[in-house]
Amino acid sequence: MSSGQLRIYLGAAPGVGKTYAMLEEAQRRAERGTDVVIGFVETHGRRHTTGMIGDLELVPRRTMEYRGSTFTEMDIDAILARRPEVVLVDELAHTNVPGCRNAKRWQDVQELLEAGIHVLSTLNIQHLESLNDVVEQITGVPQRETVPDEVVRRAEQVELVDMTPEALRRRMAHGNVYRPEKVDAALGNYFRVGNLTALRELALIWLADKVDEQLDRYRTAHDINATWEARERVVVALTGGPEGETLLRRAARIADRARSADLLAVHVARNDGLTGADPALLARQRILVESLGGTYHQVIGDDVPTALLDFARGVNATQLVLGASRRGRLAQLFSRGVGVTTTAESGTIDVHLVTHHEANLRWRFTVGRSALSRSRRIAGWITAIVGLPLLTLLLSLGGELALATDILFFLAAVVAVALIGGMWPALFTAVGGFVLLNYFFIPPLRMWTIAERENLLALLVFLVVAISVSATVDQAARRTRQAAGARAEAQTLAAVAGSVLRGDRPLTALLERLRETFGLVSVTLLEAVPDAQRSPDRRQDPGAWTVAASVGTEPSRSPGDGDVDVPVDDTLTMVLRGHPLAAADRRVLEAFAAQAAIALRQERLTVQVAAAVPVAEADRMRTALLNAVSHDLRTPLASAIAAVTSLRSTDVSWSDEDRRELLATADESLERLHRLVINLLDMSRLQAGVLGVSLQAVGLEEIVPWALDELGEPGRAVRLRIPVDLAAVSADPGLLERVLANVVGNALRYSPPDRPPLLTASEHGGLVELRIIDYGPGIPETEWDQVFLPFQRLGDYTNATGVGLGLALARGLTEAMAGSLRPEATPGGGLTMVLSLPAVESERQ
Structure with a gap:
């Protein structure tokens, strides 16, 4: 049996017309002959919505009792027995009354879908799980009823029921959403124009993301690789060079001109892990792209243009930003370069080639640092200088050999020198061998001329092969050294990442790991004072810097105090003290420095969040208090x-x-x-924290009757089972009486008249436990913690009154007396509150 299909009508706020639109669709389907029934529709007394029900069949609701009140819920068994083609289920995020088969209505809908029944439902954007905290931040109203995003994303259709904030407020003012007595309060609080605008934007953005997912699935299913310009996406290619920031800012401006365009930065790394990218620059550019509202990605591929275009097509990019080539004109004669190749193969993707300061440099001849050690290079030169004359002498004394044999011996010498000393000694050997072969072994001997064309060709082939072998051996040695360096860097950075992840303070852990890795005395992260003068002596001026973080015994006070300093940005510098470091370690140091800046920013954000939490909590408490006091007082x-x-x-x-x-x-x-x-x-x-507590030995046999008397007539119905030889407890008599009155009063409120609460007491493990047992409907275990929150009532299922402080105050007072108050399930149904207090030893007969 195939599963049913789910269609959701999504709205930004209550009152936009989701239920009306759902009923309208149901009427259209019924007119076409579809078997449609209403499983649950909540009209909220709105006459237009009620009128839209018309002659649609309604499945009778299920009546349930909970805590002395009567509620109606959707009867899922009746719907399954009826088995219609389509069923209407309003308010997908609704929480069912305890005792229903499922805790949430969306779980009921899942069961109907599994039975092959199509479902039409409604949902407000604030009930999506991923947006719960965002909506609370915007509106100040927490949403306790949520639906997992995955449930909504799996829906075959999600239709947005949209309305402008002004139109919705007019609808409310006309009394078409809430009753007249609630309109003014709603318009002044939740339904402010700013709130409605933000919620509307959230709904549009979330739905746009879902449409993107559907489009990606369709393109994948139909093997569509061409770009569909349904939404602008700008991809910027980063090489890890200094021009990256210029490209990012240019790409950000392009994205800004295209409203709501996505910005994605991508770096293509080689398969062998050997890259010329600067990790410190990439780290800083990653921070920059995230600050510009974009995302950073890294892909692996040997062919950069192919990997870049594959990524761009995979994200359905419409524009690609590349930097102008840094290669010289001579190099471009042999290879078109990444920019030209990408542009030629981009197809429908627009390619922007952005010039930068690196691209303006003309011919540059740089000699890279040799891949071999200094001792090996010296040994190679000695071998070349000594070996060439010695080889010439031995070949001359060895009799007449064929020219080919002589050339092979000289070629072997070139290979040997290349293996020992690298390319430059080998090139010297190749040229020297060319000269010596011409002078001593090619007729006419002892002359610089060559009589036969074949000998000239052989000599030229020897020179070309010798130079090629030299370059190949040197390149292999260079690659080997790069691989070893990359492996060492990777191991170091992996160790750093591990120590940072395991540490409570990532910045301190990172600096300490750096100090240990390089055997330093101290590592200090300095931050420039904002108003300090940028003078030439600023590096030596301790007054121009503050210590943001430091590890070791002798923290530096200025960049000039250390042996090595690594600037991170305009304000941060990392200073190392202990001993100078090799230039080869600079790349790793810069990566450390970039990560240190990120860790510092994260620590400061954490501190700011921690400082904001009490303020937010106080604001939440104040709002809850005002809401409660406005009615209950x-x-x-x-x-x-x-x-x-x-x-x-x-x-x-x-x-x-x-x-x-x-x-x-x-x-x-x-x-x-x-x-x-x-x-x-x-x-x-x-x-x-200023409540006065006076602890003393108190007998429960005295305090319990006082608390019951405070409850008046209902307190006399409570049954007691307190042993006469029970130990006294350490408590404040007045506070303990308040605790018992609140807890027992709560139990009386929910206990049935024929089964009043029961109080039992026992002693074990140095504690006296008093159990207040009620036989009411109980509370689901998942909601036990909520009953102890101030200004919190399970008002969805009860007719309780009061500001919701009883149990919250009772637990607070109990903990102030070094005790505890916790809930347990009553066997057979109900809730038991366990009050534990320290026992006081006394002399007993």
């Missing part, structure tokens, strides 16, 4: 004011019974208000 206050105002009124003649009832209402409201204020004050003292 205002209600008893309004009741008390109404009662007192009625009593003072002279327009009505109140009977004695009415007066007593009004006084009782005022007394009850003021008492409730008093308890709320006390709880709020205690919670604020707990969070500020």
